[in-house]
Amino acid sequence: MNELDGQEYSYRRDLTDGSRVPLHHTHESPRMANLFSHGMHSGPGYARMEESLREDDYTTYRILHPLTYDPLPPVAHFGSASYSEYLLAPSSHYQHALGQPYSSIRSPWPSQEAFHYGMSSAEICRSVNTISSESADDYSMEGYSTHQGFRHVNINQPHGLLVSPHDQHEMGEKPPVQTSNICQILRPMQFVCDGGQVVMLNHCSPDQIPHSLMKDLNTEFSLSKLSVQSCSTEDQLPQGQASDARRSEKTVFTGLPQTHTTSAGVMFNLTPGPYASQLHQTLCRTATVEQEEEGHTTGRGRVKWEKSKRPCNCTKSQCLKLYCECFANGEVCNNCKCINCFNNTEHDLERAQAIKTCLERNPGAFRPKIGCKKQGNVKGRHTKGCNCKRSGCLKNYCECYEAKIMCTSTCKCVGCRNYEESPSKKRSDRDRPDSIIYNPTGCPLACITPDVVEATCGCLLAHAEEAEKEGYTSAHAERMILEEFGQCLTQIVRSIFKSTNVQFSV
DNA sequence: GAGTTTGAAACT
DNA sequence: CAGTTTCAAACTC
Structure with missing residues (x-):
């Protein structure tokens, strides 16, 4: 059967x-x-x-x-x-x-x-x-x-x-x-x-x-x-x-x-390759959207647009390693300034071998680094996280910053200042249209990002575990969790008001 | 444009 | 897996 x-x-x-x-x-x-x-x-x-x-x-x-x-x-x-x-x-x-x-x-x-x-x-x-x-x-x-x-x-x-x-x-x-x-x-x-x-x-x-x-x-x-x-x-x-x-x-x-x-x-x-990456496409779309929204080509928008087809300048990698952005994006070099480039149709064998090597080393080598979690205004998160040590994740050296996303717990960065409440953030919220804070739609609920939800759930679970560990009654545990939930909501609401420059007091 | 800094990728 | 080296982009002057 x-x-x-x-x-x-x-x-x-x-x-x-x-x-x-x-x-x-x-x-x-x-x-x-x-x-x-x-x-x-x-x-x-x-x-x-x-x-x-x-x-x-x-x-x-x-x-x-x-x-x-x-x-x-x-x-x-x-x-x-x-x-x-x-x-x-x-x-x-x-x-x-x-x-x-x-x-x-x-x-x-x-x-x-x-x-x-x-x-x-x-x-x-x-x-x-x-x-x-x-x-x-x-x-x-x-x-x-x-x-x-x-x-x-x-x-x-x-x-x-x-x-x-x-x-x-x-x-x-x-x-x-x-x-x-x-x-x-x-x-x-x-x-x-x-x-x-x-x-x-x-x-x-x-x-x-x-x-x-x-x-x-x-x-x-x-x-x-x-x-x-x-x-x-x-x-x-x-x-x-x-x-x-x-x-x-x-x-x-x-x-x-x-x-x-x-x-x-x-x-x-x-046509461009599949992993003419999602980042590539996202950047292109973002540039287009920004230009449409602002009615002109901003410097940032132009940069983002050009980034997707920015010519590389590789000199030693033959453009066959992930150092080369073209190669990493699954694209052949075109109008680049690279030297001794093998990332072209004339070197298919070498290129194929290089791709194979990269995939053997890392099967996800050609996947987009930035996950596209379009929920609320959150663009996504870096799949591996950055490892910045000296830039504070506030320069384009940082892949998270460059992709205009916040660093997350996945990152292993040191001295990170690329997070929501960073007082040292050099760019305004408006410069970060996909950030958690920036909210062009005016919907305050956009602040409730997946990370916020995850953190909230984590707090509640922690209290549940604590109650269980201490042997509290279910009613007591329930009250603890609800109180914690209230605290979380308070923080969320405070954050919402803060992001909209509205006074909030509890 | 040259030199420096930086962090990812590659290597050991 | 950790430390080191290589590499190219970002940055500074």
């Missing part, structure tokens, strides 16, 4: 565009969640399901028959969620697109969407595959979840490797049969779809497309047309100029999407 038979799933139907957003399911299988989330709840070759729309906009599905796998060559599938939702989505999206063994992959692409999947070759993926599972952290979902999707199993690759024919040849393995060639995808590519077709992009080495992927796709799937949406789908970036994909090595990688056409008539765009 199929493990999924009879299971119920509930998903919210987005009434505006018909897409389905998974809320929860009663079965643990993320695979099924993906099926639903991407609108593949019906149709030939898929699990037959009963659908009923509830009054609360949730659709409940019940699997009536076991899954049957479509024998046709599968094509990865995306739903209609926005690109950002894919970026921020749990690993299920990735598992779905790459790891689905045939089940999912036939229905037409409902929209043009980008799918980021890392950046390097299958060789690098293999190294990631071995180290990704234990490397997940709190922010893995906030970034690109680059490694999460590597776990699913290709029917011909029981160990879960998804490799190209070229890579397989190098590995001395027999190429898989054609029906599994959908999985002959260099995993760290960008998947984009249109009209039932798919293309994979390596953002960081776009020239790899004509070298491997495009050839494979053309010959094995006879795709007549591939239209590739840029990774900046939701940003509506302008289209670049067309050129032949086989000449893409000569393409100037400007960071904007560039349309290419292969000799087979396949069109696609080359």
Whole structure:
């Protein structure tokens, strides 16, 4: 009996565009969640399901028959969620697109969407595959979840490797049969779809497309047309100029999407990489927002905008170490002032090896350092924390300060003054639009950040533990906790009033 | 623009 | 894991 038979799933139907957003399911299988989330709840070759729309906009599905796998060559599938939702989505999206063994992959692409999947070759993926599972952290979902999707199993690759024919040849393995060639995808590519077709992009080495992927796709799937949406789908970036994909090595990688056409008539765009990091994108958006809000390009805004494509000046690292910002952001150097640069399309092998080395050393090396916890006005927090010793975390040497976020308990800095109540803060609150204090919306509750909530809960728990340890009665313990809660609320309210320059007295 | 300072990354 | 070295950006003059 199929493990999924009879299971119920509930998903919210987005009434505006018909897409389905998974809320929860009663079965643990993320695979099924993906099926639903991407609108593949019906149709030939898929699990037959009963659908009923509830009054609360949730659709409940019940699997009536076991899954049957479509024998046709599968094509990865995306739903209609926005690109950002894919970026921020749990690993299920990735598992779905790459790891689905045939089940999912036939229905037409409902929209043009980008799918980021890392950046390097299958060789690098293999190294990631071995180290990704234990490397997940709190922010893995906030970034690109680059490694999460590597776990699913290709029917011909029981160990879960998804490799190209070229890579397989190098590995001395027999190429898989054609029906599994959908999985002959260099995993760290960008998947984009249109009209039932798919293309994979390596953002960081776009020239790899004509070298491997495009050839494979053309010959094995006879795709007549591939239209590739840029990774900046939701940003509506302008289209670049067309050129032949086989000449893409000569393409100037400007960071904007560039349309290419292969000799087979396949069109696609080359766009910045997935970890042209979240910080990168955040900075760009922040700059744009600031400029829009202020009606002009402020110095800070301009700096932030330029930061994302600031040319590096590396001299000794060949731009193949994380010292190089371009490399660290998953970008190739372009218009940089670096010397002896290998971070370009002419040095793919060296670059791929360097990426592999970095990932072996640190599987999260290319993840954004700043988690994007957009709650209230809090931009996020540094995933590792800084280690500043002499700057007081009030200079751009400090990664937290540079990212305009407060230092947290994660940081190991000495003499930190980059915190909310710091009297020595040199910048005004207005200079820190994403800080805890600054509150452009005027909503005082924005001061109640996740850190504040966490601290409050910690205080309450401490009192609960103390009461338990002392053997107090439940009534006594309850009173202690409530009193502590009152104290916490007092402090929060005081902080709110202080931030708004209003007198407060208790 | 040269020199210094700084802290992350890399190395041992 | 800790200490040291290397590196490139930030900063100062």
